[in-house]
Amino acid sequence: MMKRIGMGLVGPGFVGAHHIDAVRRLGFVDVVAIAASTESSARRKADALGIAKAYGSYEALIDDPDVQVVHNTTPNYLHVPVILAAIARRKHVISDKPLAMSAADARRLLDAANMAGIVHAVTFNYRGNPLVQQAREMIAAGELGPLHFIHGAYLQDWLLEDTDFSWRLEPEKGGESSAVADIGSHWCDLVQHVAGQRIVDVMADLTTVIGTRLKPAASTEAFTRGGAEASEPVAIHSEDLATILVRFEGGAKGCVSVGQVCAGHKNGLWFEMNGRRASVRWLQERQNELWIGRRDTANALLAKDPSLLSPGARAYTHLPGGHQEAWADAFCNVLRDVYGFIAAGRSPGDPKPPAFATFEDGYHAACIVDAVLESHRRGAVWTRVGEVAAAR
Numbered sequence: 001m002m003k004r005i006g007m008g009l010v011g012p013g014f015v016g017a018h019h020i021d022a023v024r025r026l027g028f029v030d031v032v033a034i035a036a037s038t039e040s041s042a043r044r045k046a047d048a049l050g051i052a053k054a055y056g057s058y059e060a061l062i063d064d065p066d067v068q069v070v071h072n073t074t075p076n077y078l079h080v081p082v083i084l085a086a087i088a089r090r091k092h093v094i095s096d097k098p099l100a101m102s103a104a105d106a107r108r109l110l111d112a113a114n115m116a117g118i119v120h121a122v123t124f125n126y127r128g129n130p131l132v133q134q135a136r137e138m139i140a141a142g143e144l145g146p147l148h149f150i151h152g153a154y155l156q157d158w159l160l161e162d163t164d165f166s167w168r169l170e171p172e173k174g175g176e177s178s179a180v181a182d183i184g185s186h187w188c189d190l191v192q193h194v195a196g197q198r199i200v201d202v203m204a205d206l207t208t209v210i211g212t213r214l215k216p217a218a219s220t221e222a223f224t225r226g227g228a229e230a231s232e233p234v235a236i237h238s239e240d241l242a243t244i245l246v247r248f249e250g251g252a253k254g255c256v257s258v259g260q261v262c263a264g265h266k267n268g269l270w271f272e273m274n275g276r277r278a279s280v281r282w283l284q285e286r287q288n289e290l291w292i293g294r295r296d297t298a299n300a301l302l303a304k305d306p307s308l309l310s311p312g313a314r315a316y317t318h319l320p321g322g323h324q325e326a327w328a329d330a331f332c333n334v335l336r337d338v339y340g341f342i343a344a345g346r347s348p349g350d351p352k353p354p355a356f357a358t359f360e361d362g363y364h365a366a367c368i369v370d371a372v373l374e375s376h377r378r379g380a381v382w383t384r385v386g387e388v389a390a391a392r
Protein backbone atom coordinates (compact mmCIF):
# COMPACT_ATOMS: atom_id res chain seq x y z
CA MET A 1 0.00 0.00 0.00
CA MET A 2 1.51 3.34 -1.08
CA LYS A 3 1.93 6.02 1.59
CA ARG A 4 -0.61 8.80 0.98
CA ILE A 5 0.61 12.31 0.23
CA GLY A 6 -1.36 15.49 1.01
CA MET A 7 -1.34 18.35 -1.49
CA GLY A 8 -2.71 21.88 -1.36
CA LEU A 9 -3.15 24.24 -4.31
CA VAL A 10 -2.83 28.02 -4.38
CA GLY A 11 -4.63 29.75 -7.28
CA PRO A 12 -7.60 27.59 -8.35
CA GLY A 13 -8.22 29.13 -11.80
CA PHE A 14 -7.99 27.73 -15.33
CA VAL A 15 -4.97 25.44 -14.93
CA GLY A 16 -5.41 24.82 -11.18
CA ALA A 17 -8.46 22.65 -11.88
CA HIS A 18 -6.30 20.44 -14.12
CA HIS A 19 -3.62 20.02 -11.44
CA ILE A 20 -6.36 18.78 -9.09
CA ASP A 21 -7.86 16.49 -11.70
CA ALA A 22 -4.43 15.03 -12.49
CA VAL A 23 -3.36 14.30 -8.90
CA ARG A 24 -6.70 12.64 -8.20
CA ARG A 25 -5.98 10.16 -10.98
CA LEU A 26 -2.77 9.06 -9.25
CA GLY A 27 -4.71 7.34 -6.46
CA PHE A 28 -2.33 8.04 -3.59
CA VAL A 29 -2.54 11.84 -3.38
CA ASP A 30 -5.14 13.60 -1.20
CA VAL A 31 -6.34 17.03 -2.26
CA VAL A 32 -6.34 18.58 1.21
CA ALA A 33 -7.06 22.27 0.56
CA ILE A 34 -7.11 25.14 -1.89
CA ALA A 35 -6.32 28.81 -1.31
CA ALA A 36 -7.74 31.66 -3.40
CA SER A 37 -7.55 35.43 -3.05
CA THR A 38 -10.56 35.53 -0.71
CA GLU A 39 -12.11 33.02 1.65
CA SER A 40 -15.48 33.18 -0.12
CA SER A 41 -14.05 32.46 -3.60
CA ALA A 42 -11.90 29.69 -2.13
CA ARG A 43 -14.99 28.12 -0.48
CA ARG A 44 -17.01 28.38 -3.68
CA LYS A 45 -14.29 26.69 -5.73
CA ALA A 46 -13.56 24.08 -3.04
CA ASP A 47 -17.25 23.11 -2.99
CA ALA A 48 -17.35 22.88 -6.78
CA LEU A 49 -14.25 20.66 -6.78
CA GLY A 50 -15.23 18.58 -3.71
CA ILE A 51 -12.34 19.75 -1.52
CA ALA A 52 -12.81 19.95 2.25
CA LYS A 53 -10.63 22.90 3.27
CA ALA A 54 -10.67 26.38 1.71
CA TYR A 55 -8.32 29.20 2.70
CA GLY A 56 -8.44 32.92 1.90
CA SER A 57 -4.64 33.22 2.06
CA TYR A 58 -1.77 31.13 0.75
CA GLU A 59 0.03 31.48 4.10
CA ALA A 60 -2.82 29.62 5.86
CA LEU A 61 -2.71 26.79 3.31
CA ILE A 62 1.06 26.46 3.58
CA ASP A 63 0.75 26.32 7.40
CA ASP A 64 -1.70 23.40 7.20
CA PRO A 65 0.22 20.37 8.58
CA ASP A 66 -1.70 18.00 6.27
CA VAL A 67 -0.26 19.74 3.18
CA GLN A 68 3.08 18.24 2.20
CA VAL A 69 3.19 19.42 -1.41
CA VAL A 70 2.19 22.94 -2.47
CA HIS A 71 1.00 23.48 -6.07
CA ASN A 72 1.36 27.05 -7.30
CA THR A 73 -1.04 28.04 -10.09
CA THR A 74 -1.34 31.74 -9.33
CA PRO A 75 -0.77 34.54 -11.86
CA ASN A 76 2.96 35.01 -12.49
CA TYR A 77 3.52 37.95 -10.08
CA LEU A 78 2.59 35.76 -7.10
CA HIS A 79 4.98 32.92 -7.91
CA VAL A 80 7.90 34.31 -5.90
CA PRO A 81 6.03 35.05 -2.63
CA VAL A 82 3.97 31.84 -2.74
CA ILE A 83 6.94 29.59 -3.54
CA LEU A 84 9.27 31.26 -1.01
CA ALA A 85 6.62 30.88 1.72
CA ALA A 86 6.21 27.18 0.89
CA ILE A 87 9.97 26.63 0.86
CA ALA A 88 10.29 28.42 4.23
CA ARG A 89 7.91 25.77 5.67
CA ARG A 90 9.93 23.05 3.91
CA LYS A 91 7.06 21.90 1.73
CA HIS A 92 7.73 20.37 -1.67
CA VAL A 93 6.66 22.73 -4.47
CA ILE A 94 5.14 22.05 -7.89
CA SER A 95 4.83 25.36 -9.74
CA ASP A 96 3.30 26.13 -13.05
CA LYS A 97 5.37 27.99 -15.64
CA PRO A 98 6.90 30.47 -16.05
CA LEU A 99 8.71 29.85 -12.76
CA ALA A 100 9.20 33.61 -12.26
CA MET A 101 8.96 36.90 -14.15
CA SER A 102 12.75 37.27 -14.46
CA ALA A 103 15.78 35.00 -14.45
CA ALA A 104 17.02 36.70 -11.27
CA ASP A 105 13.80 35.79 -9.45
CA ALA A 106 13.83 32.25 -10.85
CA ARG A 107 17.43 31.91 -9.58
CA ARG A 108 16.33 33.02 -6.10
CA LEU A 109 13.67 30.31 -6.09
CA LEU A 110 16.08 27.66 -7.33
CA ASP A 111 18.69 28.59 -4.71
CA ALA A 112 16.10 28.69 -1.89
CA ALA A 113 14.69 25.30 -2.92
CA ASN A 114 18.18 23.76 -3.04
CA MET A 115 19.11 25.22 0.36
CA ALA A 116 15.91 23.85 1.94
CA GLY A 117 16.36 20.42 0.32
CA ILE A 118 12.78 20.23 -0.94
CA VAL A 119 11.60 18.55 -4.13
CA HIS A 120 10.85 21.22 -6.75
CA ALA A 121 9.10 20.87 -10.10
CA VAL A 122 7.74 23.01 -12.92
CA THR A 123 4.80 21.73 -14.97
CA PHE A 124 6.19 21.86 -18.48
CA ASN A 125 3.40 19.45 -19.27
CA TYR A 126 4.11 18.71 -22.94
CA ARG A 127 7.01 16.53 -21.82
CA GLY A 128 4.37 14.04 -20.65
CA ASN A 129 3.16 13.09 -24.15
CA PRO A 130 4.12 9.52 -25.12
CA LEU A 131 5.21 10.49 -28.65
CA VAL A 132 7.33 13.35 -27.27
CA GLN A 133 9.14 10.74 -25.22
CA GLN A 134 9.39 8.50 -28.29
CA ALA A 135 11.03 11.32 -30.27
CA ARG A 136 13.40 12.01 -27.37
CA GLU A 137 14.43 8.35 -27.14
CA MET A 138 14.96 8.09 -30.90
CA ILE A 139 17.26 11.12 -30.81
CA ALA A 140 19.13 9.90 -27.73
CA ALA A 141 19.67 6.52 -29.47
CA GLY A 142 21.14 8.30 -32.51
CA GLU A 143 18.35 7.27 -34.92
CA LEU A 144 18.19 10.77 -36.42
CA GLY A 145 21.94 11.29 -36.48
CA PRO A 146 23.39 14.60 -35.33
CA LEU A 147 20.69 17.29 -35.37
CA HIS A 148 21.24 20.39 -37.46
CA PHE A 149 17.84 22.11 -37.53
CA ILE A 150 15.20 22.44 -34.78
CA HIS A 151 12.21 24.58 -35.68
CA GLY A 152 8.53 25.08 -35.00
CA ALA A 153 5.92 27.33 -33.53
CA TYR A 154 3.51 27.95 -30.72
CA LEU A 155 0.49 29.82 -32.07
CA GLN A 156 -2.89 30.60 -30.51
CA ASP A 157 -5.73 33.00 -31.35
CA TRP A 158 -7.42 33.69 -28.01
CA LEU A 159 -5.92 37.22 -27.77
CA LEU A 160 -6.76 38.25 -31.35
CA GLU A 161 -9.52 40.78 -30.59
CA ASP A 162 -8.97 44.03 -28.71
CA THR A 163 -11.72 42.91 -26.33
CA ASP A 164 -9.63 39.87 -25.33
CA PHE A 165 -7.76 40.45 -22.09
CA SER A 166 -5.61 38.58 -19.57
CA TRP A 167 -3.42 39.51 -16.61
CA ARG A 168 -0.62 38.11 -18.82
CA LEU A 169 -0.68 41.42 -20.77
CA GLU A 170 -0.09 43.56 -17.67
CA PRO A 171 3.66 43.70 -16.96
CA GLU A 172 3.19 44.02 -13.19
CA LYS A 173 1.14 40.78 -13.16
CA GLY A 174 2.50 38.76 -16.07
CA GLY A 175 6.03 40.13 -16.47
CA GLU A 176 7.67 42.23 -19.19
CA SER A 177 7.20 39.40 -21.71
CA SER A 178 3.72 38.10 -22.52
CA ALA A 179 3.52 35.52 -25.34
CA VAL A 180 7.15 34.37 -25.10
CA ALA A 181 7.05 33.84 -21.31
CA ASP A 182 3.57 32.33 -21.45
CA ILE A 183 3.84 29.84 -24.32
CA GLY A 184 7.28 30.36 -25.87
CA SER A 185 8.73 29.01 -22.61
CA HIS A 186 6.82 25.74 -23.21
CA TRP A 187 8.27 25.39 -26.73
CA CYS A 188 11.82 26.07 -25.55
CA ASP A 189 11.63 23.58 -22.70
CA LEU A 190 10.05 20.97 -24.95
CA VAL A 191 12.59 21.10 -27.78
CA GLN A 192 15.53 21.22 -25.36
CA HIS A 193 14.11 18.17 -23.59
CA VAL A 194 13.56 16.23 -26.82
CA ALA A 195 16.86 17.22 -28.44
CA GLY A 196 18.91 16.86 -25.23
CA GLN A 197 20.53 20.23 -26.00
CA ARG A 198 20.06 23.62 -24.42
CA ILE A 199 19.40 26.86 -26.28
CA VAL A 200 22.48 29.04 -25.82
CA ASP A 201 21.88 32.08 -28.08
CA VAL A 202 18.77 33.87 -29.31
CA MET A 203 17.96 36.65 -31.79
CA ALA A 204 14.47 38.02 -31.36
CA ASP A 205 12.03 40.38 -33.07
CA LEU A 206 8.97 41.11 -30.89
CA THR A 207 5.72 42.75 -31.96
CA THR A 208 2.64 44.09 -30.19
CA VAL A 209 -0.09 43.62 -32.79
CA ILE A 210 -2.92 44.88 -30.56
CA GLY A 211 -1.56 48.09 -29.03
CA THR A 212 -4.74 49.04 -27.16
CA ARG A 213 -7.10 46.60 -25.47
CA LEU A 214 -10.36 46.97 -23.58
CA LYS A 215 -9.81 45.75 -20.05
CA PRO A 216 -12.93 44.25 -18.46
CA ALA A 217 -13.94 45.42 -15.00
CA ALA A 218 -13.74 41.86 -13.61
CA SER A 219 -10.79 39.52 -14.24
CA THR A 220 -11.32 36.79 -16.85
CA GLU A 221 -9.87 33.30 -17.14
CA ALA A 222 -7.49 32.35 -19.94
CA PHE A 223 -9.20 31.43 -23.23
CA THR A 224 -12.46 33.21 -22.30
CA ARG A 225 -13.77 35.63 -24.89
CA GLY A 226 -13.90 39.34 -24.11
CA GLY A 227 -17.34 40.86 -24.54
CA ALA A 228 -19.53 43.90 -24.43
CA GLU A 229 -18.88 44.54 -20.76
CA ALA A 230 -15.27 45.55 -21.60
CA SER A 231 -14.65 48.95 -20.12
CA GLU A 232 -11.32 50.68 -19.82
CA PRO A 233 -8.94 51.08 -22.82
CA VAL A 234 -5.34 50.25 -21.84
CA ALA A 235 -2.10 50.56 -23.79
CA ILE A 236 -0.30 47.23 -24.25
CA HIS A 237 3.49 47.12 -24.47
CA SER A 238 4.30 43.43 -24.10
CA GLU A 239 4.55 41.24 -27.21
CA ASP A 240 1.69 39.16 -28.59
CA LEU A 241 3.84 37.97 -31.52
CA ALA A 242 7.51 36.93 -31.72
CA THR A 243 9.98 35.59 -34.27
CA ILE A 244 13.07 34.06 -32.67
CA LEU A 245 16.21 32.49 -34.11
CA VAL A 246 17.92 30.07 -31.73
CA ARG A 247 21.25 28.26 -31.52
CA PHE A 248 21.69 25.07 -29.52
CA GLU A 249 24.72 24.03 -27.50
CA GLY A 250 25.22 20.93 -29.68
CA GLY A 251 25.51 23.09 -32.80
CA ALA A 252 21.94 22.78 -34.12
CA LYS A 253 20.30 25.95 -35.39
CA GLY A 254 16.64 26.76 -35.29
CA CYS A 255 13.74 29.17 -35.21
CA VAL A 256 10.38 29.51 -33.56
CA SER A 257 7.30 31.66 -34.17
CA VAL A 258 5.25 32.49 -31.08
CA GLY A 259 1.93 34.32 -31.20
CA GLN A 260 -1.44 34.56 -29.49
CA VAL A 261 -3.06 36.64 -32.25
CA CYS A 262 -3.03 34.05 -35.08
CA ALA A 263 -6.59 33.26 -36.21
CA GLY A 264 -7.40 29.58 -36.42
CA HIS A 265 -4.59 28.41 -34.16
CA LYS A 266 -5.99 27.16 -30.86
CA ASN A 267 -3.09 25.44 -29.16
CA GLY A 268 -0.79 25.15 -32.16
CA LEU A 269 2.43 23.91 -30.62
CA TRP A 270 4.66 21.95 -32.97
CA PHE A 271 8.31 21.15 -33.54
CA GLU A 272 10.37 19.49 -36.23
CA MET A 273 13.92 18.21 -35.81
CA ASN A 274 16.13 17.39 -38.79
CA GLY A 275 19.19 15.20 -38.36
CA ARG A 276 21.72 13.79 -40.83
CA ARG A 277 19.82 10.48 -41.05
CA ALA A 278 16.14 11.31 -40.38
CA SER A 279 13.62 13.86 -39.14
CA VAL A 280 10.75 13.89 -36.64
CA ARG A 281 7.79 16.23 -36.38
CA TRP A 282 5.15 16.40 -33.61
CA LEU A 283 2.06 18.57 -33.46
CA GLN A 284 0.31 19.05 -30.13
CA GLU A 285 -3.07 19.26 -31.86
CA ARG A 286 -2.43 15.84 -33.48
CA GLN A 287 -0.50 14.45 -30.56
CA ASN A 288 -1.25 10.78 -31.20
CA GLU A 289 0.97 10.78 -34.32
CA LEU A 290 4.70 11.25 -34.83
CA TRP A 291 5.91 12.00 -38.36
CA ILE A 292 9.22 10.39 -39.23
CA GLY A 293 10.94 11.70 -42.35
CA ARG A 294 13.60 9.76 -44.29
CA ARG A 295 15.39 10.34 -47.59
CA ASP A 296 15.82 6.83 -49.00
CA THR A 297 12.76 5.01 -47.65
CA ALA A 298 9.13 6.03 -47.25
CA ASN A 299 8.23 8.53 -44.56
CA ALA A 300 6.18 7.13 -41.69
CA LEU A 301 3.40 8.26 -39.39
CA LEU A 302 3.92 6.42 -36.11
CA ALA A 303 0.69 6.01 -34.14
CA LYS A 304 0.58 6.21 -30.36
CA ASP A 305 0.19 2.49 -29.97
CA PRO A 306 1.99 1.11 -26.88
CA SER A 307 3.03 -2.00 -28.81
CA LEU A 308 4.88 0.15 -31.37
CA LEU A 309 6.73 2.44 -28.94
CA SER A 310 10.05 2.09 -27.15
CA PRO A 311 9.70 0.84 -23.53
CA GLY A 312 10.46 4.29 -22.09
CA ALA A 313 7.78 6.01 -24.18
CA ARG A 314 5.33 3.17 -23.62
CA ALA A 315 5.37 3.95 -19.89
CA TYR A 316 3.61 7.23 -20.70
CA THR A 317 0.67 5.53 -22.49
CA HIS A 318 -2.45 4.33 -20.70
CA LEU A 319 -4.68 3.20 -23.55
CA PRO A 320 -4.25 0.83 -26.51
CA GLY A 321 -3.59 2.14 -30.03
CA GLY A 322 -6.49 4.02 -31.63
CA HIS A 323 -7.71 5.21 -28.22
CA GLN A 324 -6.67 8.84 -28.29
CA GLU A 325 -4.71 10.27 -25.36
CA ALA A 326 -4.55 14.01 -24.93
CA TRP A 327 -3.55 17.16 -23.05
CA ALA A 328 -4.91 16.10 -19.65
CA ASP A 329 -3.29 12.65 -19.90
CA ALA A 330 0.12 14.20 -20.58
CA PHE A 331 -0.40 16.59 -17.67
CA CYS A 332 -1.18 13.64 -15.42
CA ASN A 333 1.98 11.86 -16.65
CA VAL A 334 4.11 14.79 -15.50
CA LEU A 335 2.56 14.75 -12.04
CA ARG A 336 2.92 10.96 -11.90
CA ASP A 337 6.67 11.36 -12.45
CA VAL A 338 6.93 14.02 -9.73
CA TYR A 339 4.76 12.29 -7.13
CA GLY A 340 6.37 8.91 -7.86
CA PHE A 341 9.71 10.54 -7.04
CA ILE A 342 8.36 12.05 -3.79
CA ALA A 343 6.58 8.82 -2.79
CA ALA A 344 9.80 6.84 -3.28
CA GLY A 345 11.49 9.17 -0.77
CA ARG A 346 14.11 10.31 -3.27
CA SER A 347 16.44 13.22 -2.50
CA PRO A 348 16.00 16.36 -4.62
CA GLY A 349 19.37 15.80 -6.32
CA ASP A 350 18.61 12.21 -7.41
CA PRO A 351 18.13 11.45 -11.13
CA LYS A 352 14.63 12.35 -12.28
CA PRO A 353 12.21 10.54 -14.56
CA PRO A 354 12.03 12.18 -18.01
CA ALA A 355 8.85 14.27 -17.75
CA PHE A 356 9.96 15.82 -14.44
CA ALA A 357 11.14 19.40 -15.04
CA THR A 358 12.75 21.13 -12.05
CA PHE A 359 13.28 24.74 -10.95
CA GLU A 360 16.63 24.41 -12.76
CA ASP A 361 14.69 23.97 -16.01
CA GLY A 362 12.36 26.82 -14.98
CA TYR A 363 15.39 29.02 -14.34
CA HIS A 364 16.88 28.19 -17.73
CA ALA A 365 13.55 29.00 -19.45
CA ALA A 366 13.50 32.36 -17.61
CA CYS A 367 17.06 33.05 -18.84
CA ILE A 368 15.86 32.44 -22.42
CA VAL A 369 12.95 34.87 -21.96
CA ASP A 370 15.30 37.51 -20.51
CA ALA A 371 17.71 37.02 -23.43
CA VAL A 372 14.83 37.32 -25.95
CA LEU A 373 13.76 40.65 -24.38
CA GLU A 374 17.34 41.91 -24.36
CA SER A 375 17.96 40.85 -27.96
CA HIS A 376 14.84 42.71 -29.11
CA ARG A 377 15.77 45.82 -27.07
CA ARG A 378 19.19 45.91 -28.73
CA GLY A 379 17.64 45.78 -32.23
CA ALA A 380 17.41 42.01 -32.78
CA VAL A 381 21.03 41.02 -32.21
CA TRP A 382 22.41 37.66 -31.11
CA THR A 383 22.24 37.48 -27.32
CA ARG A 384 23.75 34.81 -25.10
CA VAL A 385 21.29 33.03 -22.79
CA GLY A 386 22.31 33.57 -19.16
CA GLU A 387 24.35 36.69 -19.92
CA VAL A 388 21.51 39.03 -18.98
CA ALA A 389 20.86 37.19 -15.72
CA ALA A 390 24.57 37.20 -14.89
CA ALA A 391 24.82 40.96 -15.51
CA ARG A 392 22.01 41.80 -13.05
Ligand SMILES: NC(=O)c1ccc[n+]([C@@H]2O[C@H](COP(=O)([O-])OP(=O)(O)OC[C@H]3O[C@@H](n4cnc5c(N)ncnc54)[C@H](O)[C@@H]3O)[C@@H](O)[C@H]2O)c1
Nearest residue numbers: 011012013014015035036037073074076096097098221222
Ligand atom coordinates in the same frame (compact mmCIF):
# COMPACT_ATOMS: atom_id res chain seq x y z
N1 LIG B 1 1.07 24.46 -17.96
C1 LIG B 1 0.17 25.04 -18.70
O1 LIG B 1 -0.13 24.60 -19.81
C2 LIG B 1 -0.51 26.29 -18.20
C3 LIG B 1 -1.75 26.66 -18.73
C4 LIG B 1 -2.35 27.83 -18.23
C5 LIG B 1 -1.71 28.58 -17.26
N2 LIG B 1 -0.48 28.19 -16.79
C6 LIG B 1 0.20 28.98 -15.74
O2 LIG B 1 -0.53 28.81 -14.53
C7 LIG B 1 -0.60 30.03 -13.81
C8 LIG B 1 -2.07 30.42 -13.65
O3 LIG B 1 -2.65 30.64 -14.93
P1 LIG B 1 -4.24 30.50 -15.18
O4 LIG B 1 -4.45 30.63 -16.64
O5 LIG B 1 -4.75 29.29 -14.49
O6 LIG B 1 -4.74 31.83 -14.47
P2 LIG B 1 -6.16 32.15 -13.85
O7 LIG B 1 -6.27 33.61 -13.81
O8 LIG B 1 -7.22 31.36 -14.55
O9 LIG B 1 -6.05 31.55 -12.37
C9 LIG B 1 -5.29 32.14 -11.35
C10 LIG B 1 -6.01 31.91 -10.04
O10 LIG B 1 -5.22 32.48 -8.98
C11 LIG B 1 -6.12 33.10 -8.08
N3 LIG B 1 -5.43 34.08 -7.27
C12 LIG B 1 -5.17 35.39 -7.55
N4 LIG B 1 -4.57 35.97 -6.50
C13 LIG B 1 -4.42 35.03 -5.54
C14 LIG B 1 -3.88 35.02 -4.22
N5 LIG B 1 -3.36 36.11 -3.67
N6 LIG B 1 -3.92 33.86 -3.53
C15 LIG B 1 -4.46 32.75 -4.04
N7 LIG B 1 -4.99 32.70 -5.29
C16 LIG B 1 -4.98 33.82 -6.02
C17 LIG B 1 -7.18 33.70 -8.99
O11 LIG B 1 -8.37 33.99 -8.28
C18 LIG B 1 -7.39 32.56 -9.99
O12 LIG B 1 -8.32 31.64 -9.49
C19 LIG B 1 0.21 31.03 -14.61
O13 LIG B 1 1.51 31.12 -14.08
C20 LIG B 1 0.22 30.47 -16.01
O14 LIG B 1 1.36 30.83 -16.75
C21 LIG B 1 0.10 27.07 -17.24
